[in-house]
Every structure is written in C-alpha cells, then in structure tokens.
Amino acid sequence: MRSVELFAGAGGLAIGMANAGFQHAAVVEWDHDACETFRENQRHHAHAVEGWPVHEVDARSFKFESLGQDIAVVSGGPPCQPFSMGGKHQAQRDDRNMFPEAVRAVRELMPKAFIFENVKGLTRKSFASYFSHILLQLQYPELARRKGENWIQHRARLEQHHSANKGAATYNVLFDVLNAADYGVPQKRERVFFVGFRSDLGARWSFPDPTHSEGALLVSKWIDGSYWDEHGISQKRKAEVLPRYAKRVELLRSAPVLLTLDRWQTTRDALKNLPDPEAVRDHGISNHVFTPGARAYVGHTGSVLDEPSKTLKAGYHGVPGGENMFIKDDGTLRYFTVRESARLQSFPDEYEFRGSWSQTMRQLGNAVPVKLAEVVARSVAASLEACDTLAQTTN
Incomplete structure (x- = not known):
C-alpha cells in the first residue's frame, strides 16, 4: 500500500510505517539537516529508508496531484511547537501550525486512512476550541476554509454542517493519548494520535492495546x-x-x-552494550560522542537509569538539559549522546544522523518513536487489508 509522509523530521513515523509494510510515494520535510539524515542513510543503503523519494520542500508548496490517486495512507507529525508545554502556546496563531496542510493533503489525496501525531499539550483545556476545529476538519476535509474566513468562522460552518448532516462524515476519526513506554519504548513519551478511515470503507478499528x-x-x-x-x-x-x-x-x-504484559523498558536497557563515550573515545560507533556541561537545576534533574527516560525534547532555544541527560550510578550527570537518544526513540543502530549535536538532538526530540509508530501503523494496515478482503468477497 502506498503512503505519503509529511513533516517527516528524522523519520521515526516514516520508518515505523515502512516497517508495517507501507511504501512511501513521497517523504516531505523542509529541514535541510533532517533531509541530509535521510540521504546519508540512503548512501550507505540503510534498509529502513532505501529508495524513499525524499522531497526537501515546505509542505505548503508540495503538489499532491503529482502522486496519483492510489494513496492508501497519509501520515505525519505536524510541527508541535504551537501546542507544546515548552513552546509559546500560540496554537492557530503560530506560523508553524501545519495542521491545515495535513488536512489539505487528505482533501487532495482522499486516502483510505490517515495517521497524525502531536504533543499531548494539544489536548489541554486552553486549546479545546481549536482541537475541535482540527477534528471537524479531518472529518470533513472537503469543506476547506474560504478566502477571508477565519478559523472560528470555519469551525462554526463545520459544526453546522456536522449537526445537519444526515449521512456519515467523510472520515471516521478517533484520537487518543498513547504513552510510548506502554508499547516497549524505553521512554515516557505521551503523544496524541489522530487516526481516520474513509467512511465508505466500513473499517473496524480501535487503538492497539498496550504491550x-x-x-x-x-x-x-x-x-x-x-x-x-x-x-x-x-x-x-x-x-x-x-x-x-x-x-x-x-x-x-x-x-x-x-x-x-511485558515490563517497561528502561534507560539502562536502552544503553546496554554501549561504551561510556567519556571513558572510551575510539569505539567506532556512529553518533556516540560525549558532550560536556550537563548539570542539574530546578525542574531539570535528568532521567534515572532504571525507569524509562523522561520525554526527549527538541528545545525552542537549544537542547534542554533535564530531558536530555541522565543520572549515572555514581550520581553524576551526563548528556545522552545522539546514539543513546536514538535508542530511546527506538531507531535502529544502523541509522545515522546528520547535523550538529544540537540539531540532531532537535531531530530526535521531535521524532515519533519508531516502535510506537510501527504498532499503530500495523493496526491500521491490518484494518485496511480486512476491508480489501471483504470488498473482494462481496464483488
């Protein structure tokens, strides 16, 4: 089944989708360093990204009609800074809010399903009105915002259509907050997922149970x-x-x-078999370089080894300390290396990252954990395959 990945970042969701059997018709990302990460892995033939058509372009300018009409799934993580607890909390007023482009992709491609991910902060009470606007747009993507119509007016029009509509919505949409630790990721990372199926398919689906x-x-x-x-x-x-x-x-x-259920995976589990980069410099492991300067301060005390790590964060102004360091057995603090952070996000060890330390940590802080993405994607793929099987038997 062909898919389109938007706002791909470092590729966590995209790799999870590919592991679940989806074939990317386009991988869209505007950040140069993130695209260089894809290209570097393609140069050394990393299986996870082999052959992906990577487009280094702003999603707002991407022409979806070039992809044809047989796209099964659109997926992506629209930039989350507008809704992040650590951001400016501007939501719809933030020019990094890319939910309108996610909806445009659904409207123009009319995929069988979509998977979008964002920070848990989007579900806060202060964003409730805009959250309902996102849901309505995903249910009725064909009802685009008119020229000169603000988002409040658009939401009102969608609400009126929804209340008067005697038939089903164009897409049946479900959302839930998932904790990555509940699916085998060594990190406490809560994210809201939106999953929608085109209503004419009659798909039966629910969020996968924790493992x-x-x-x-x-x-x-x-x-x-x-x-x-x-x-x-x-x-x-x-x-x-x-x-x-x-x-x-x-x-x-x-x-x-x-x-x-299996036990939560811990930070110690994730770091297993990796040498201490401060003590061993010539180890030959990519992206495993010691960075000095880790220190604790109020509210930023680092992850403990014998629990899943804290949520890795991208940081609005550089790398945030407490979420990107851990407490060693001797009580001292150390920043996670890029390789260790990649393990906390369940990227394969063969996957390499390009850019400065702060830039690669930003890629990882914005990423969807590969393992969580794969669990959700496999459940969507199974539901779509069941729909196809049913359609074939009834024809």
Missing part, C-alpha cells in the same frame, strides 16, 4: 528480582534505589495482580 506495563517492571525489580539479575546490579545499588518505590512495592506485595 508493556510499569507494574511488570516493578515485579521484575522487587518481587522476582529478574531485572537486577539481567543487568548484574549489586545488592547495594538495589538498596539505594528501593526507597523511591517503597509504597508501590508494598502495594504489589499485599495485593499481587496477574501480569500478562
């Missing part, structure tokens, strides 16, 4: 001890860490539950 849990991680640490054994952690270290979890451990021991 990993915090409870299973706690059991592996404090009930059966398998986590510590796996990493060769000493009894002393366990005793140092235990007070942080004492109340939750007490609950687990007093009321044990049947655990059917």
Whole structure:
C-alpha cells in the first residue's frame, strides 16, 4: 500500500510505517539537516529508508496531484511547537501550525486512512476550541476554509454542517493519548494520535492495546528480582534505589495482580552494550560522542537509569538539559549522546544522523518513536487489508 509522509523530521513515523509494510510515494520535510539524515542513510543503503523519494520542500508548496490517486495512507507529525508545554502556546496563531496542510493533503489525496501525531499539550483545556476545529476538519476535509474566513468562522460552518448532516462524515476519526513506554519504548513519551478511515470503507478499528506495563517492571525489580539479575546490579545499588518505590512495592506485595504484559523498558536497557563515550573515545560507533556541561537545576534533574527516560525534547532555544541527560550510578550527570537518544526513540543502530549535536538532538526530540509508530501503523494496515478482503468477497 502506498503512503505519503509529511513533516517527516528524522523519520521515526516514516520508518515505523515502512516497517508495517507501507511504501512511501513521497517523504516531505523542509529541514535541510533532517533531509541530509535521510540521504546519508540512503548512501550507505540503510534498509529502513532505501529508495524513499525524499522531497526537501515546505509542505505548503508540495503538489499532491503529482502522486496519483492510489494513496492508501497519509501520515505525519505536524510541527508541535504551537501546542507544546515548552513552546509559546500560540496554537492557530503560530506560523508553524501545519495542521491545515495535513488536512489539505487528505482533501487532495482522499486516502483510505490517515495517521497524525502531536504533543499531548494539544489536548489541554486552553486549546479545546481549536482541537475541535482540527477534528471537524479531518472529518470533513472537503469543506476547506474560504478566502477571508477565519478559523472560528470555519469551525462554526463545520459544526453546522456536522449537526445537519444526515449521512456519515467523510472520515471516521478517533484520537487518543498513547504513552510510548506502554508499547516497549524505553521512554515516557505521551503523544496524541489522530487516526481516520474513509467512511465508505466500513473499517473496524480501535487503538492497539498496550504491550508493556510499569507494574511488570516493578515485579521484575522487587518481587522476582529478574531485572537486577539481567543487568548484574549489586545488592547495594538495589538498596539505594528501593526507597523511591517503597509504597508501590508494598502495594504489589499485599495485593499481587496477574501480569500478562511485558515490563517497561528502561534507560539502562536502552544503553546496554554501549561504551561510556567519556571513558572510551575510539569505539567506532556512529553518533556516540560525549558532550560536556550537563548539570542539574530546578525542574531539570535528568532521567534515572532504571525507569524509562523522561520525554526527549527538541528545545525552542537549544537542547534542554533535564530531558536530555541522565543520572549515572555514581550520581553524576551526563548528556545522552545522539546514539543513546536514538535508542530511546527506538531507531535502529544502523541509522545515522546528520547535523550538529544540537540539531540532531532537535531531530530526535521531535521524532515519533519508531516502535510506537510501527504498532499503530500495523493496526491500521491490518484494518485496511480486512476491508480489501471483504470488498473482494462481496464483488
């Protein structure tokens, strides 16, 4: 099934889509360094991006009619700074708000489905009005905003159409906030996903169930001890860490539950088998370079090793400290290398990044974790395949 990837960034969502079986007809990204990341991986024949048609262009100027009419899915993460807790909170007033271009792609391509991702901050109460506008636009992409019509007037027109419409919406749209840690990503990263299916398909779909849990991680640490054994952690270290979890451990021991999910993956899991770049410089691992200067300050204390990392962030003015560093076993702090950050975002080790340290960390801070993207994309692909099978049997 052919797909189009918008606002591709470093390629997390695009790789997840490709892993799920989608074939990219176009990968659109305006940032030069991010496009150089794609090109570098294509030069050394990284399987994840082999043969992708990369377009280094502003999505607002991309001509979708050049792609034909057989696009199964449009996916992408419209720039999230307008809605980020760390941004300026300007939403629809921010010229980086690319949701209108996501809707234009759906309107012009009329794909069978779409997958869009954004920061959890978009669901805040202060953005409720604009959030409803996004949903209505995705449900009725053919009702484009008129010349001279502001977004409030456009939303009112969409609401009137929706309330008076006797038939189904053009697209049936669902949204939910997913935590990447619940799907095997070693990072606590909550993002809102919008998934829509063209209503004429009659698709049956729901968001995929979590595959990993915090409870299973706690059991592996404090009930059966398998986590510590796996990493060769000493009894002393366990005793140092235990007070942080004492109340939750007490609950687990007093009321044990049947655990059917895998455990959360931790920062320590992600960094396993990577040498300390401060101690070992000549290791031959790409993007694994020590950066000095990590320090803690109020609200920015770094990730702990034995939990999923904090959410990696792009940073509006450079790399934010607390979200892009971790606390070592000896209590000192160190910035994540680009390679370590890539593992926290579940990129394959063969995937290389181009640009300065701050620029590559920005690519990673904006990325969709590959593993999470793949889980969502596979569920969408399965639903579309079921629709195709049903259509063939009824014809």
